[in-house]
Amino acid sequence: xxxxxxxxxxxxxxxxxxxxxxxxxxxxxxxxxxxxxxxxxxxxxxxxxxxxxxxxxxxxxxxxxxxxxxxxxxxxxxxxxxxxxxxxxxxxxxxxxxxxxxxxxxxxxxxxxxxxx
Numbered sequence: 468x469x470x471x472x473x474x475x476x477x478x479x480x481x482x483x484x485x486x487x488x489x490x491x492x493x494x495x496x497x498x499x500x501x502x503x504x505x506x507x508x509x510x511x512x513x514x515x516x517x518x519x520x521x522x523x524x525x526x527x528x529x530x531x532x533x534x535x536x537x538x539x540x541x542x543x544x545x546x547x548x549x550x551x552x553x554x555x556x557x558x559x560x561x562x563x564x565x566x567x568x569x570x571x572x573x574x575x576x577x578x579x580x581x582x583x584x
Contacts, residue, residue: 511560513553
């Protein structure tokens with residue numbers, strides 16, 4: 468003979484399901500109130516000098532969105548580039564290493580042939 472759940476068992480199961488759902492909503496609300504992480508926007512541009520944006524005083528290049536971001540946020544003014552072209556900087560960002568560690572110094576190959584003494 469097949470066993471069917473009684474109405475009491477079904478009602479108890481429904482009440483338990485509602486209780487678990489409400490318990491989950493309370494936890495998600497308390498987790499949402501945790502510490503806020505900072506919003507960081509890193510703008511990484513090729514061939515853009517520090518003096519070529521509007522917020523640094525340039526009249527030549529129009530950069531209204533960068534100017535607005537700089538006015539409303541924080542501008543990082545001290546930087547160091549270990550190489551004078553774009554590829555080593557990209558390799559630093561992708562690898563998390565200094566140029567001397569990852570060895571990328573040029574856009575193309577740095578192999579210039581055998582060294583003659």
